[in-house]
Amino acid sequence: MNDHSVHVQCGECPIRHRAVCARCETDELAKLEQIKYYRSFQAGQTIIWSGDRMEFVGSVVTGIATLTQTMEDGRRQMVGLLLPSDFVGRPGRATAAFDVTATTDLVMCCFRKKPFEDLMATTPHVAQRLLEMTLDELDAAREWMLLLGRKTAREKIASLISIIARRDAALHLKRASGKLSVVLPLTREEMADYLGLTLETVSRQISALKKEGVISLEGNRHVQIPDLDRLLEEAGDDSDGGMLV
Amino acid sequence: MNDHSVHVQCGECPIRHRAVCARCETDELAKLEQIKYYRSFQAGQTIIWSGDRMEFVGSVVTGIATLTQTMEDGRRQMVGLLLPSDFVGRPGRATAAFDVTATTDLVMCCFRKKPFEDLMATTPHVAQRLLEMTLDELDAAREWMLLLGRKTAREKIASLISIIARRDAALHLKRASGKLSVVLPLTREEMADYLGLTLETVSRQISALKKEGVISLEGNRHVQIPDLDRLLEEAGDDSDGGMLV
DNA sequence: GGTACTCCTTGACCCAGATCAATCGACAGG
DNA sequence: CCTGTCGATTGATCTGGGTCAAGGAGTACC
Numbered sequence: 135m136n137d138h139s140v141h142v143q144c145g146e147c148p149i150r151h152r153a154v155c156a157r158c159e160t161d162e163l164a165k166l167e168q169i170k171y172y173r174s175f176q177a178g179q180t181i182i183w184s185g186d187r188m189e190f191v192g193s194v195v196t197g198i199a200t201l202t203q204t205m206e207d208g209r210r211q212m213v214g215l216l217l218p219s220d221f222v223g224r225p226g227r228a229t230a231a232f233d234v235t236a237t238t239d240l241v242m243c244c245f246r247k248k249p250f251e252d253l254m255a256t257t258p259h260v261a262q263r264l265l266e267m268t269l270d271e272l273d274a275a276r277e278w279m280l281l282l283g284r285k286t287a288r289e290k291i292a293s294l295i296s297i298i299a300r301r302d303a304a305l306h307l308k309r310a311s312g313k314l315s316v317v318l319p320l321t322r323e324e325m326a327d328y329l330g331l332t333l334e335t336v337s338r339q340i341s342a343l344k345k346e347g348v349i350s351l352e353g354n355r356h357v358q359i360p361d362l363d364r365l366l367e368e369a370g371d372d373s374d375g376g377m378l379v
Numbered sequence: 380m381n382d383h384s385v386h387v388q389c390g391e392c393p394i395r396h397r398a399v400c401a402r403c404e405t406d407e408l409a410k411l412e413q414i415k416y417y418r419s420f421q422a423g424q425t426i427i428w429s430g431d432r433m434e435f436v437g438s439v440v441t442g443i444a445t446l447t448q449t450m451e452d453g454r455r456q457m458v459g460l461l462l463p464s465d466f467v468g469r470p471g472r473a474t475a476a477f478d479v480t481a482t483t484d485l486v487m488c489c490f491r492k493k494p495f496e497d498l499m500a501t502t503p504h505v506a507q508r509l510l511e512m513t514l515d516e517l518d519a520a521r522e523w524m525l526l527l528g529r530k531t532a533r534e535k536i537a538s539l540i541s542i543i544a545r546r547d548a549a550l551h552l553k554r555a556s557g558k559l560s561v562v563l564p565l566t567r568e569e570m571a572d573y574l575g576l577t578l579e580t581v582s583r584q585i586s587a588l589k590k591e592g593v594i595s596l597e598g599n600r601h602v603q604i605p606d607l608d609r610l611l612e613e614a615g616d617d618s619d620g621g622m623l624v
Numbered sequence: 625g626g627t628a629c630t631c632c633t634t635g636a637c638c639c640a641g642a643t644c645a646a647t648c649g650a651c652a653g654g
Numbered sequence: 655c656c657t658g659t660c661g662a663t664t665g666a667t668c669t670g671g672g673t674c675a676a677g678g679a680g681t682a683c684c
Contacts, residue, residue: 203525205615211528213521226511231518254507261506262499266471268513273476275520276458280448282527283456283575287671322632330528335671337633354632354679370450532641567662580641582663599662 169249175199175236181222182230190244191223197240198319201232202327212328213275217301217319221267225251237324282330285370290329291339292368295349295357299365314359322354343368414494420444420481426467427475435489436468442485443564446477447572457573458520462546462564466512470496482569527575530615535574536584537613540594540602544610559604567599588613 172195175181181199182188194216201214213232216222222234222242254260281293299316318325322340326333343349348368350358359365417440420426426444427433439461446459458477461467467479467487499505526538544561563570567585571578588594593613595603604610 201521203521205525205529207615209529211525213524224514226507227514232521255503258500258503258506261503261510262471265506265510265513268510268517269469269472272513272517272520275517275524276446276448276477278524279458279520279527280450280456282524284450284454321630332672333632334634334673338671341633370452566660577642578662579643579664582661583641586663 165249165253166245169245171244173242173244175240175242177236177238177240179236179240181234181236181240181242184230184233186230187228188223188230188247190247191221191225191250192242192244194218194220194222195241195243197236197238199234199236199240200324200328201234203232210327211330212324214271215320215328221264223247225254225264237320287329287331287335287339288342288368289370290331291325291336291343292348292365293371294325294329295359296362296365296369296371299359299362314362316357316359318355318357410494410498411490414490416489416491418487418489420485420487422481422483422485424481424485426479426481426485426487429475429478431475432473433468433475434492436466436470436492436495437487437489439463439465439467440486440488442481442483444479444481444485445569445573446479448477455572456575457569459516460565460573466509468492470499470509482565532574532576532580532584533587533613534615535576536570536581536588537593537610538616539570539574540604541607541610541614541616544604544607559607561602561604563600563602 170192173192175197184203196218199216199222200212201216202210202212204210216234224231225247254264281290285293295316295318298318299314302316320328322333322336325331326336329336340349340351344351347360348364350360352358415437418437420442429448441463444461444467445457446461447455447457449455461479469476470492499509526535530538540561540563543563544559547561565573567578567581570576571581574581585594585596589596592605593609595605597603
């Protein structure tokens with residue numbers, strides 16, 4: 135779209151907001167600084183319920199949040215995983231479409247929606263940048279549809295681990311030198327909700343992958359990946375070609 | 380975002396393009412007219428392969444197209460269904476992320492990508508309108524994730540029929556007066572690919588819904604819905620409340 | 625120490641939906 | 655007319671992952 139891919143590093147935020155572009159919006163930054171504020175949430179706290187009025191947009195600074203959908207009888211499906219630097223909120227939308235929950239302690243950098251939308255209306259690059267991000271999310275959602283609709287439980291688990299590894303590597307800007315290892319940011323139940331499985335099946339498949347040496351575990355959350363290509367093969371992804379990011 | 384919800388009716392196109400907004404862009408319409416052209420495709424023809432360079436964006440004028448993803452071993456998942464007035468293409472993206480296929484004979488109204496992007500850069504409302512549409516698609520994709528991950532085969536079928544009924548009603552701007560009836564635009568196999576099932580299961584579940592009077596069939600494709608609320612209940616959707624659109 | 629959490633693992637059994645296979649109807653071509 | 659093709663239906667059987675249930679491991683608090 136344009137090559138202004140440098141992202142805004144705003145004030146004291148430890149993250150770069152992916153929503154706005156630094157090179158062309160330097161004079162707009164002051165406006166953003168004026169309307170921004172921070173909010174903290176505790177692990178387990180619901181940030182917004184589906185259908186609630188949503189008065190802000192923002193980025194995750196630290197911690198993990200999830201987007202989930204629940205049927206009346208309690209069946210749940212996670213439809214989004216929000217890691218640091220991910221954008222939350224829908225400019226042009228009054229209400230949230232899904233439940234947003236903090237699964238760990240969480241800090242967000244928020245902008246009140248109205249002034250943010252005003253900014254968007256006057257600076258075309260912000261809307262374009264947001265469009266680009268939304269298209270990325272849409273692509274990710276569609277990849278996830280393949281996983282939910284067609285992959286086996288084992289492939290689902292392998293996919294989840296490799297996706298977390300990929301996003302982790304992107305986040306820390308490090309190409310893993312030696313052994314690749316990841317911390318799973320979710321409980322078995324949350325993984326199950328993301329993958330369209332039960333927590334028992336998640337546990338069994340993780341055990342199986344461990345037994346066969348595809349991964350190894352240290353504690354419940356810490357996963358080592360001795361051979362990334364092997365894991366990607368188990369995930370059934372074509373042409374991911376081992377490239378992280 | 381803004382209330383300019385009137386859509387462009389461009390030239391001889393029988394549809395209103397949802398991508399651009401008439402009220403505020405009247406002087407931009409001429410530019411769109413200059414760069415637009417039509418393309419026809421035959422039923423079964425692939426419009427773009429995933430990974431191909433994509434030189435245009437556009438809207439479906441008549442016919443049906445699908446977005447699909449295929450694994451090396453042949454497992455397929457449909458990730459999008461494109462009906463007339465739906466937008467195709469990704470401004471700011473060089474290549475297609477999924478296969479786009481015409482499932483019926485199809486006419487599209489296209490705009491070459493470069494000039495369209497230029498237009499977008501100079502007229503903020505176009506980018507905003509596109510963002511709005513992309514957010515809609517993202518919502519739809521996430522609803523679909525709930526379907527793929529958690530619904531039973533019967534619920535999936537009922538959901539598909541009610542979604543087609545809804546979009547049909549929106550398209551024809553008619554609130555069905557008497558009996559509600561829909562033409563399924565997909566073969567059983569295509570439905571299966573959309574729902575993450577096999578074609579046999581699709582067939583069986585349709586037969587079951589018919590036997591129990593939830594729907595009735597005339598030929599293979601024509602479905603009558605005697606009681607929409609009953610169908611929505613079978614679909615497991617909460618709070619859809621029977622409102623079409 | 626004991627008790628009570630929460631999260632995870634493992635086993636035994638079952639069933640919804642996949643798989644394999646036969647049949648049917650509609651329609652086109654020779 | 656027969657023959658072939660394509661989509662749909664229906665039956666018989668199998669199996670991956672769900673369900674139910676019983677521990678185990680870690681941690682916090684009394």
